[in-house]
Amino acid sequence: MSDATTTDLYEVTMAMSYLREGMTAPATFSLFVRDLPPGRGFLIAAGTESALDHLSGLRVGPEDVDAFASALHRPPADLEPLLGMEFTGRVRAVPEGRVVLAGEPLLEVTAPLPQAQLVETYVLSLLSHQTAIASKAVRCVLAAAGHPVVDFSLRRAHGPQAGFQAARLGALTGFAGTSNVAAATALGIPAVGTMAHSYVEAFASEDDAFRAFARCHPGPVTLLVDTYDTEEGVRLAARVLRDLDRGPGSAVRLDSGDLAVLAARARTILDGAALPDVRIVASGGLDEYAVDDLVRSGAPIDTYAVGTRVGVAADAPYLDSAYKMVQFDGRPVMKLSSAKVTSPGPKQVYRRPGRPDVIALADEPAPDGGVALLETVMDKGRRTAEPAALEQSRARCAADLAGLPSAALRIRNPVAPRAMTSERLDALTARVRQGIEDLASHRSVLQP
C-alpha cells in the first residue's frame, strides 16, 4: 500500500461515485481555519511543503485498489476506475512561515473533482497539524524576547514523524536548535544536548560525572546541576569548569524547582567563581507562558529549552480547519448547514501595511498596496518551484511578525486581527446564499 490509503474511506466512495457519474470537471477546494483557538493572535502557515511532497508522489496502485476494495467489501474490479489515479491539479498556497488569520485560505486545490476530493484527508491533516505546532512554537520565540529557544519535544510528540515536524517548525519560527538528531542533520538545524539525571546517577559522585563528561566531550559542555541539590550542583560545576578551563561557551542546565530563584543563585555562584561566560539553560515543562514569566521576572536565564507542551501545542492541539469546495465546473458553491457557513469561490488574500488583510475573489485586482499571499506552487501535478529552504521560510516568518500589531503578539490575551472581505466576495456570498434559500429543492446554486 502507498500512502494513497492514508485517507478517510469516504473520499474513496465519493471519488467512485464522481467517476461513475462522469463528474470530472475541475473543482476548487479551499483550506482555511474558521476561528483561531483562544490564546492565539495569529497563525503561522505550515504543512504546505509536506502536502506538495504527498501530491507529487500520489498514485493509486494495484495494492491501493485492493485495500479500498477490502475496506468496502467489494470486488477489486469495482475500484478499477481509481487505478493509476495521480494528482494532476493546481495548488495555490500561502508560503510556509507567513502569518495567516481566521478565514484566510492557507491553500487552494483545483483539480478534476475526484482527485480534489481524494486528497482532502491527507492534505488537511498535514496543514492542520503543522500550522497548529508552528503557531505555538512562534509564541515561545516571542516570549523569549531575543534569548535563544531550543526544541526538546521529541520524547512527548505524537510519534517520530510529529517529533521531526516539531523540530522543523521550531526552526522555521526562529528556534536556535533542536535535540532531535534526525531533524538536525536532515534539515541543517544546530543540534543541542546535555546529559540526563541518569547520567549523573550512574557515577559514584556528581563530580565524577561532570569530569567524565568533560573528558569525553572537548570544548564547551552543558552540565545538568539539579540531580541532587541544585546549588551544590552549580558550585561543583563551577569548580570542574574552572579546573578544566572550560568556561567560555559552557553552561549549566536547571531542569526543576523555582527556575527564577535557582537561576539567580546559579548566576551569583558562577560570577563569584569568575565564570561570567558560563551560561544558564532552563528546561522542564516550559512553554511560552512560563518563558514569558521568567523573562519578565528578570531571571538571568540565557537559553530556554521547550519541549512537551510546545511539541503537542498543548493548549490548542488542533485547529478548526476545513477543506471546503468553493467552486465546481465554473460555478461558485457554498454550504449553509447550522453554524458552519462557508463562502463561495476561489480566493486570494491581500496583505496591506498597517491595514487589515482583505480576503477577495481570486480574480479581483489587488487593493491599493496589497500583496497577494497565495502563490501558485503546483501546476499539472508538479511543483512550480523547488521546495522552500528552511532559512527562507524562517525569514518570511520574522518579516511577517514585524508587521503584526503588538496586541496580536502578546503572550497573554492576544487580540487577533480580523481580515476584511472584499465587496465582490460579499456580493457573491449574498447571491449564492439567497439562491440556496430561494430553492425549495435545496439545490446548490449554480451561478452563471
Added chain:
Amino acid sequence: MSDATTTDLYEVTMAMSYLREGMTAPATFSLFVRDLPPGRGFLIAAGTESALDHLSGLRVGPEDVDAFASALHRPPADLEPLLGMEFTGRVRAVPEGRVVLAGEPLLEVTAPLPQAQLVETYVLSLLSHQTAIASKAVRCVLAAAGHPVVDFSLRRAHGPQAGFQAARLGALTGFAGTSNVAAATALGIPAVGTMAHSYVEAFASEDDAFRAFARCHPGPVTLLVDTYDTEEGVRLAARVLRDLDRGPGSAVRLDSGDLAVLAARARTILDGAALPDVRIVASGGLDEYAVDDLVRSGAPIDTYAVGTRVGVAADAPYLDSAYKMVQFDGRPVMKLSSAKVTSPGPKQVYRRPGRPDVIALADEPAPDGGVALLETVMDKGRRTAEPAALEQSRARCAADLAGLPSAALRIRNPVAPRAMTSERLDALTARVRQGIEDLASHRSVLQP
C-alpha cells in the same frame, strides 16, 4: 539514516561517555507516568508493541554514525564505538490494553547502560503518545454506554503515523470502526465512511446526490443530511431510501447543530416513513463529554463518530511520563531533585481483585491474590512472543475496565485509584534517600 537517529542528542553524548569509561554494566530503567492528567481516572497501556518493533530493528549503522558526528561537529572516528550497536537487553512490560495507574511502571528495560540510555527518547515517545490517546479513546467507549463508537480522527491527528495509531488505539479500546483505510486494512478494523458536504454540493440537488451515491454503492448507505436544511435532508433521505428499498442497515448522519434535537426529529421522520431500521449517526467535534451528554439526554443516536478531540487527546495531549534509571550494576538508584523524586529498584505491579494495586520490588513474592502486570516481552534483544493481536489487547482492556471502581470510570470528575507501595519498596526508598542525604559529596547511594 535509520531511526537510530530519531533520538535526543544527549542520549548519544551519554552513550559515548559510558563506552569511554567502560560503564557497560546492566542498567534498569523504569518508564511510568508520575501523575494522571485531570479528567483521567486511569490509563490504558499502549505503545509497547511499537517500542518492541523499534528495539528489535535498532542498529547503529555507518550513516547513523555520520549523522551523530555531524550533529556533534566531531570526526566520525570519535563515534566509532557506537557503530553496530544493537539492543541486546531485556524488556518487561504491561501488555497493551491493560489499565495502569499513576506511578506504575508501564515498561522496564534492562540492558548494558549505553544501550538502555540510547533507546530512552524513542521508547518514551511511543509509550507516552499511545497511552495518552488510548486513555482518551476508552472514555468515549465508556460514555457511549454500549452504542458503537467509530474513529474519524485522521484529518486532525498529528501526521499520518499519529492518525494510524489513533485508529489502532480506538479499536484496541473498543471502537467499532475507523474511517482510516490504511489502518482498517492493515489491522482488520471495520472501515466506515459516508459522504462529505462537498459531495452533496457537487450535484444539482440533494436528491440527485443521494440517488447517485446509492447508485454507486449497493447495500446499506449512510447519507449526510445537514448540508442545507437538516430536517428537509432527513425527509429526502427517507424518501430515497424507501424508493430504493435500502432502509435496513442504512443510516443518516448529522454533523452540525443541536444533535440531540435534530436526532429526535430525524427519528420521528424516519419512523413516520416506516424506516425504523434506518440508524442515526452523529459526528462533528464530539468527544466523551459530548457523547455522555447526548447519551444521558436520551437522544436517539445509534452510532457516535469521534475525531479531532480524541485523536489528539485534546484535554490531555501528553502525559507526565518519565524513563528513570532505577538500578545500575546491581545497585538501586534514585533521584532527589526538587519535586521529581523517583523510587529505586526494578519493580513489579500486582493487581488484586477489589483491593488497591501494589507496586513492589521485582523480586518480591506476589501479595495474596495479586497478579503481576509486568511480563517479560523481550530477552537478549528479541521478542519472547509474537506481537499481541489487536483482539487480545481489546479483550484485556474490556476485562480490566470491568475491574475498576465506578468512580474511576466516570466521565466527569473521575477519581483515580491509587496504587500502594510494598513495605520492602518503602524501606528501600527510605534507605537510598537517607544515604544520599547523608553524603555531603552527593554521591548516588550504592546499596549492598
